[in-house]
Amino acid sequence: MAHAMLGWVLRFLEFIIREAVNPGSIKENMKKTSRIIAGLMAVCFSGMATAEPLKVGYSDWPGWVAWEIAIKKGWFKEAGVEVEFVWMDYLASMEAYGAGKLDAVCMTNGDALVTGATAKPSVAILINDYSNGNDMLVAGKDIADVKALKGKKVALEEGFVPHLLTLKALESNGMKESDIEIVNTPTSETPQVLKTGDVAAICAWQPNSGAALKEVPGSKAIFSSKDAPGLIYDCLAVTPESLESKKADWVKIATVWYKIVDYLKDEGNQEEALEILAARVKVKPDEYEPFLEGTYILTLEEAGKVWEKADGLESIYGSTKVSDGFNVKYKVYEKPLDIDTYLDPSITMGLMAE
Amino acid sequence: MRRLFYLTKAVSGKIDSGWFRVGVPLSEARSTFLMVISFLLPLLLWCFAAYAPFLWKVDYRINLTAVAEDKELFAATYVAGDTMEAGRFRKFQKSIREDNNRLEKSGTSGISETKSPRVARAANKKLLRDFEPVLVKNGLFDQRLKQRLGTKDYYQQLYSTAYETWGKLSRGDLKLKPGSLTRENLEIIGRNYKLMAEISSYYDSNNLFSKPIYKLIPEGTKQVGRPSYLPAPHEVVEKGWENFSGSSELGNLELWRKYGESLRIVFFGFFMACVFGVPIALMAGTFPFFSRLVEPFADFFRYMPAPAFSTVLIAVFGLAESPKIALVVIGTLPHLILMVANTTRMVDSSLIDAGQTLGAKGGNLIRKVVIPAVLPNLYNDLRILLGWAWTWLVIAELIGMKSGLTEIIDTQGRRFHFDHVYPVIFLIGITGFVTDQMLAGFREILFPWTSGGKVGVVAKVFILPGRIAKWLVSGRIEPGGKKELVS
Incomplete structure (x- = not known):
């Protein structure tokens, strides 16, 4: 076109x-x-005419920012795979994926279902991490706990992961969605919204939640993904077509991911890793340090365990089932989805067998 | 009539010194003076708002930071350079003292192994890192080393310098500049070094003390507590300088590359709008047939906000620059068509009559009569429309994959780093202003008969080089200044 x-x-x-x-x-x-004219056009539309590399959308979640290490160190080229990582806002990246402009996008297991039901299905081939506190419900000065939110406004991105976490927070405090008033807000804009004082709380992930905590005096996290570990897994979700036609490339990308994991787990790389990651989201390296703790990056062995089918949140199947249930219950989409088509452990299993 | 009025006034001797004369242009010196004032006034207002101490409460600017255990109260990570309200800063200090007391108690009761060794080592390295501002202030460490050494070596260097300095301080071999470290912290350093020196007397990354040590109590300097959206002018200049010279505290922001991206989108979008719009507008301005065919729809289309099409544009053009350029085009095009068509209609009808009498028609008439007649005004229209293109830039760069200068404005704004945001906004403003003045200057050279020598001071800067360029191209110099040559 x-x-x-x-x-x-x-x-x-x-x-x-x-x-x-x-x-x-x-x-x-x-x-x-x-x-x-041709020269002029070539300059202006450079990149459009050349052979298309794989396009992956990634956004500011710490587990996905980690891809930056391989990008900066040129590991994809070393692995012999042509891939372009496109830096976007989370919601925009899912929209672009839905519009067919990306071959893969980084999203949570729950949001993959939402994107699948409303725009375009995907297959998760890689589990980067689980959220271990970086997703938070941040409340303003006068709110002491989740129960105090009754009848108050909460700003969050409707239908996506912050919504899921908020529902979980409400449920575990014996409340319902109708007890609060949701104000649909892009996650990256939630800190500003909390600062205006128009809402009682926001739900966001780092570094957005951190910006809110720092900038709004008296604000605190009243619920976080640490209270519900395994509710949110962060994945690389690929289009079924691309997975079928370019599986070898995706295997290479997965291999690079575990190289990143090894690098991050090595204590000696701490400072360099922080510099690279912090520079991507434009915070200072020392501010980034706690994010590493709030995002539990899974090693290959740990990921293998998560891929095992089970009902609890320690399995991605159980976790996705829970998300599916939430989504149907709160009318994000109508009917339960066939979860198995959204998850493909084969690449991870293949790497483990090596 | 008016002339007569001023004449009588002048005779009565009241008019010469007047600044507030109705309808009479000011002298050149005066207009230049007022131009300078028009820039100075907002700047002074800004300085006043930012520096007036009585407008704002007192804040502390953190020089030496720490991580509080109390995540309830201090959930965010504070780094050197952050500001804190005075009351909260004292609570922060208190919280760290409590952490130290707890550590002391747990140490004596023998349960200091609450943290894993790796976590403790990371925390201890962070303590050494946090000491950096003190080292820099005393000239013991040079932050510019970062550009020479790799990241790893840089931190290695930093850790060993901090470690060594702690050793010297605990032995009393070194005196720091007054005001750079409190006695309390000096004592804590002594205790820490004693613990650490049991393992090693110099910094060794493989052999670092792996139990918690005491935290330094945060130190800060008082300053005017401005809200984050109102950084002081000197901060903005400082950050602007750092960012543009590539030594920003937030990593390399690649400002110049992003500036290039932004320029490309504006100018290419504008160029495309001209390519499509100007021929259509010329036809519409010349032939009533095309006017009725094109203009009603253009009039309707311009009321539809261009950003409303952003998702469509992404679906059609993908994620790179093309949808952004397309947005600038559809934002500019309808205005361009209407404006230029109108300008074309204003062409002196006697010129067209004369042309037709001499046998010109169709394309010939447009090429030989309409275009030359409309050119000076067309140039002016396009100059104004380029300003329109700039207004679409920020929105265009936000759609799909964020790019250009807007990416910086957007990301930094969301992190409340407004001292990084303003220099970029100013850059856009300056670019627009300078381009406009440049084009105004060139107008004076290209169409010297139209302006009568009335151009702004900045525009004048571009006139001389423009004349030389024209001379090089055409081999002759146009007489400058006021013209009465063309009737």
Whole structure:
């Protein structure tokens, strides 16, 4: 589509300039002019015409920011795979995935279901981490606990992971969704919203929740993913088509991921890792340090355990089932989904067998 | 009539010195003076708001930071350079003292192994890292080393310098500059070093004390507690300088590359809008047929906000620059068509009549009569429309994959780093202003008969090089200044 339009634009441009420059000598100037225009277009649309590498959307969740290490160190090239990581807002990345502009996107197991039900299904091939406190319900000064939120406004991204966590927080305090008033807000804008004082609490992940905690005096986390470990797994979700046609490339990408994990687990890399990660989300390295604790990055062995089928939250199957239940109960979508088509442990299992 | 009025006033001797004359241009010196004032006034207002101490409460700017165990009260991580309200800062200090007391008690009762060795080592390294501002202030450590050494070596260097300094301080071999460390902290350092020196007397990453040590009590300096959206001018200049020279505290922001991206989107979007819009507008301005065919829809289309199409544009053009350029185009195009068509209609009809009398028609008429006649005003229209293109830039860069200068504005704004945001906004403003003045200057050279020599001071800067360029191209210099040559 874009290419066809480009062609039209090019032809039109050529016509105009030819006419304007030298109406008399169209033929002589044709070659020259079109070459100039082609060059101009090439500069402006650079990258569009070349062979497309795999495109992966990633956003500011610490577990996904970790990809930055491989990007900065050129490990994908070393592994022989052409992949372009596109830095976006979380919601925008899922939208772009839904619009078919990405081959894969980093999302949570629950949001993969939502995106699948509303836009485009996906297959999780890799579990990066589980949220261990970085997703938080941050309340303003006057709110002491979750129960105090009754009848108050909470700003969060409706239908996605903060919504899920908030529902979980309400349930574990014996409350219902109707007890609070949800204000639909992009996660990255929640700190500003909390600061205005128009809402009693926000639900966001780091570094957004951290910005709110720092900037809003007296704010505190009243519930976090640490209170519900395994509720949120963070994954790499690939289009079923790309997984089928380019499986070898995805295996290479998964291999690179476990190289990143090894790197992060090595104490000696701490400072360098913090610099790279902090620079991506534009905070200071020391501010980034606690995020590593709030996101539990899974080693290959640990991920293998999570991939085992079970009902509890310690398995991604159980966790996804819980998300599915929530989503149906709160009408994010209508019918339960076939979870098994969203999860594919084969690549991780393959790496473990090596 | 008015002339007569001023004449009589002038005769009575009241008018010459007047600044507030209705409808009479000011002298050149005066307009230049007022131009400078118009920039100075907002700047002074800003300085006043930012520096006036009585407007704001007192804050502490943290010089030496620590991590409090009490996550309920101090959930965020505070780094050197952050500010805290005075009351809260004292609570912060108190909280750290309590942490130290707890450690002391648990140490004597023999349960100091509450943390894993790795966590404790990381915390101890953080303590050494947090000592950096003190080292820098005393000239014991140079932060610019980062550019020469790799990240790992840099921190290695930092840790060993801090370790060594702690050793010297505990032995009393070194005196720090007054005001850089409290007696309380000096004592804590002594106790810490005693613990650490049992393992090693120098910094050794493989052999670092792996139990918790005492935290240094946060120190800070009093300052005017401005809200984060109102950084002081000197802070903005400082951060701007750091960011643009690539030595920002937030890593390399790649400002110049992003500036290039932004420029490309504006100018290419504007260029495309011209390529499509100007021919259509010329036709519409010349032939009533095209006018009725095009303008009603353009009039309707311009009321539909361009950003409303952003998701459509992503679906069509993908994620890179093309949807952003397309947004600038659809934001600018309808205005361009209407404005230029209108300008074209204003062409002196006697010129067209004369042309037709001499046998010109169709394309020939447009090329030989309409275009030359409309060119100076067209140039002016496009100059104004380029300003429109700039207004779409920020929205265009936010759609899909964030890019360009807007990415910095957006991300830093969300982190409340407004001292990083303002320099970028100013850069956009300056770029727009300078381009506009530059084009105004060129207008004076390209169409010297139109302006009568009335151009702004900044624009004048561009006139001379423009003349030289024109001379190089055409081999002759246009006479400058006021013209009465073309009737």
